Amino acid sequence: xxxxxxxxxxGRAPGVAAPVIHLLEGPLSAxxxxxxxxxxxxxxRLAVTDAxxxxxxxxxxxxxxxxxxxxxxxxxxxxxxxxxxPLENVYRPDELRPGLSQEQALSGAPASEDGRFxxxxxxxxxx
Amino acid sequence: xxxxxxxxxxxxxxxxxxxxxxxxxxxNTNTKMFCGCPTGFGAEPNTQVCPTCLGLxxxxxxxxxxxxxxxxxxxxxxxxxxxxxGRFARKNYFYPDMxxxxxxxxxxxxxxxxxxxxxxxxxxxxxxxxxxxxxxxEDTGKSLHVGGATxxxxxxxxxxxxxxxxxxxxxxxxxxxxxxxxxxxxEVARAYVTALRDLIKSLGVSDVRMDQGSMRCDVNLxxxxxxxxxxxxxxxxxxxxxxxxxxxxxxxEMCRHAAVLDAGEKIVQETRHFQEDTAxxxxxxxxxxxxxxxxxxxxxxxxxAPSAEWVEELRGTLPELPWARRARLQAEWGLSDEExxxxxxxxxLDLIEATVAAGAPAGEARSWWVAYLAQQANARExxxxxxxxxxAQVARVIALVAGGELNNKLARQVVDxxxxxxxxxxxxxxxxxxxVVSDDGALIAAVDEALAAQPDVAxxxxxxxxxxxxxxxxxxxxxxxxQADAKRVRExxxxxxx
Ligand SMILES: [Zn+2]
Numbered sequence: 121x122x123x124x125x126x127x128x129x130x131g132r133a134p135g136v137a138a139p140v141i142h143l144l145e146g147p148l149s150a151x152x153x154x155x156x157x158x159x160x161x162x163x164x165r166l167a168v169t170d171a172x173x174x175x176x177x178x179x180x181x182x183x184x185x186x187x188x189x190x191x192x193x194x195x196x197x198x199x200x201x202x203x204x205x206p207l208e209n210v211y212r213p214d215e216l217r218p219g220l221s222q223e224q225a226l227s228g229a230p231a232s233e234d235g236r237f238x239x240x241x242x243x244x245x246x247x
Numbered sequence: 248x249x250x251x252x253x254x255x256x257x258x259x260x261x262x263x264x265x266x267x268x269x270x271x272x273x274x275n276t277n278t279k280m281f282c283g284c285p286t287g288f289g290a291e292p293n294t295q296v297c298p299t300c301l302g303l304x305x306x307x308x309x310x311x312x313x314x315x316x317x318x319x320x321x322x323x324x325x326x327x328x329x330x331x332x333g334r335f336a337r338k339n340y341f342y343p344d345m346x347x348x349x350x351x352x353x354x355x356x357x358x359x360x361x362x363x364x365x366x367x368x369x370x371x372x373x374x375x376x377x378x379x380x381x382x383x384x385e386d387t388g389k390s391l392h393v394g395g396a397t398x399x400x401x402x403x404x405x406x407x408x409x410x411x412x413x414x415x416x417x418x419x420x421x422x423x424x425x426x427x428x429x430x431x432x433x434e435v436a437r438a439y440v441t442a443l444r445d446l447i448k449s450l451g452v453s454d455v456r457m458d459q460g461s462m463r464c465d466v467n468l469x470x471x472x473x474x475x476x477x478x479x480x481x482x483x484x485x486x487x488x489x490x491x492x493x494x495x496x497x498x499x500e501m502c503r504h505a506a507v508l509d510a511g512e513k514i515v516q517e518t519r520h521f522q523e524d525t526a527x528x529x530x531x532x533x534x535x536x537x538x539x540x541x542x543x544x545x546x547x548x549x550x551x552a553p554s555a556e557w558v559e560e561l562r563g564t565l566p567e568l569p570w571a572r573r574a575r576l577q578a579e580w581g582l583s584d585e586e587x588x589x590x591x592x593x594x595x596l597d598l599i600e601a602t603v604a605a606g607a608p609a610g611e612a613r614s615w616w617v618a619y620l621a622q623q624a625n626a627r628e629x630x631x632x633x634x635x636x637x638x639a640q641v642a643r644v645i646a647l648v649a650g651g652e653l654n655n656k657l658a659r660q661v662v663d664x665x666x667x668x669x670x671x672x673x674x675x676x677x678x679x680x681x682x683v684v685s686d687d688g689a690l691i692a693a694v695d696e697a698l699a700a701q702p703d704v705a706x707x708x709x710x711x712x713x714x715x716x717x718x719x720x721x722x723x724x725x726x727x728x729x730q731a732d733a734k735r736v737r738e739x740x741x742x743x744x745x
Binding site: 208210214225 | 282283291310312332334340342406409541
């Protein structure tokens with residue numbers, strides 16, 4: 121396997137967390153495979169042609185390689201971080217704030233019906 | 248597809264069930280988890296939304312402090328440890344019920360971990376369910392599938408989305424695998440969800456209405472051959488939305504798993520949906536690939552790091568928990584275990600306590616709620632607390648009986664009037680003219696008439712057979728349409744025959 125992009129979760133017992141993905145921990149020289157690109161495209165509901173798989177695999181490889189260079193400067197005494205600013209506990213009070221009207225909410229929608237966003241049929245999954 | 252099911256008794260003879268329960272609870276905060284939109288149920292579609300919960304570019308989430316406090320109180324009440332530090336994560340998926348294309352959830356850093364909940368089974372046995380975690384997340388929007396026969400996704404031509412619910416704070420409570428339930432697995436599952444519902448209700452942090460979706464349960468189940476200790480493949484049944492369904496879903500899955508295993512086939516690891524009408528489950532997501540949510544820490548939200556002081560302050564706000572309260576009421580009202588359990592199962596505890604608080608003696612309050620009012624609730628097919636009568640009104644009726652203004656028969660008519668929407672008990676008494684007749688003049692006339700009508704009975708009474716007076720009392724009560732004071736009538740009969 122190449123750089124860890126996907127973390128299957130269906131196999132875990134309830135409550136047992138799979139590891140959070142850490143792109144930066146991936147091996148520097150890893151190459152992303154066509155299969156991995158196809159898998160990601162499927163998750164993103166993108167139709168990708170065979171030719172595009174090769175193009176994107178190459179491009180993603182470059183991107184991941186560039187990001188992975190951060191790993192070269194990360195030393196043992198620098199803990200991984202997810203936030204740029206050392207802040208904690210930022211909350212708002214449980215008070216209503218004015219939002220959007222239905223008309224405003226739907227104004228950017230390509231299609232709407234009965235006050236709702238209209239989207240194409242959803243296949244293969246059920247919430 | 249395995250069509251047949253194995254008989255339940257046969258299943259427990261040969262297999263051990265392993266149970267896991269995931270319960271989602273919608274918090275009753277004023278606003279959503281990450282924005283100031285209202286959370287009320289039933290508003291016009293897309294009228295409780297803003298750029299943040301619609302996932303519009305440039306919007307930023309901010310955590311609702313009250314939701315975090317509710318989550319910690321739930322965790323503390325479940326005997327969990329509160330994590331001193333934790334982040335939200337993005338659960339990425341492409342499905343239009345979240346306009347952001349991800350759900351913000353706690354993932355590997357839940358706010359509460361490692362607790363337990365003691366649940367009472369039908370025979371009074373206490374069963375301890377270990378809690379793995381309770382974590383915060385946000386609810387999704389509601390999809391309406393248009394076209395196709397069933398309103399389900401398959402066959403739908405398009406879907407309509409309402410995002411009023413998107414972003415409403417949710418707490419997901421996950422048990423550890425529950426071993427050793429054997430034939431009681433269905434019962435344990437129901438008892439656990441019941442106990443959890445009562446606990447959360449007592450905390451006042453959610454409406455916990457399964458019928459309205461503010462509490463939802465997923466049932467995980469696997470079987471292993473009796474005594475083998477080998478963990479079987481599990482199925483996850485969603486959509487289990489009543490206490491009875493929790494029990495039925497566990498039972499059905501046990502029988503289905505056994506049939507699959509007996510046939511030498513493998514259980515498919517999948518999400519299934521509970522079918523309320525048939526009490527069966529059907530396959531939901533059958534995926535050739537595993538789910539892949541590509542979790543990563545949410546960069547737009549800073550970590551949650553509750554101080555020890557904050558946690559202790561919240562611990563101090565925990566109310567008397569349901570089981571402690573039950574033990575107290577049992578002692579105060581002098582109930583046997585069985586009597587207590589009947590009251591709890593009937594959902595009468597709160598109502599009786601409130602009736603007692605309104606001044607009624609416990610014995611009478613209990614008797615009204617579990618007898619006459621329970622019958623009325625059954626007849627209307629509603630729960631006791633849905634009857635249109637308040638504990639204060641019941642207490643007033645009890646007081647009128649105690650004061651001699653009503654007898655039991657009249658009291659039931661007053662209650663009928665209140666249930667029929669005729670107003671307060673006193674107004675019903677007035678309007679229906681239901682006061683006990685204790686005016687001697689009117690009663691004496693009725694007694695004399697009844698004695699004259701049954702001379703042989705009258706003679707027996709005169710001969711000292713006082714028991715015979717019952718027939719005359721009955722006649723007088725009938726003549727006065729039940730409004731006579733029976734005790735006074737009896738006294739008058741003896742007087743008149745003396
Ligand atoms: Zn909002």
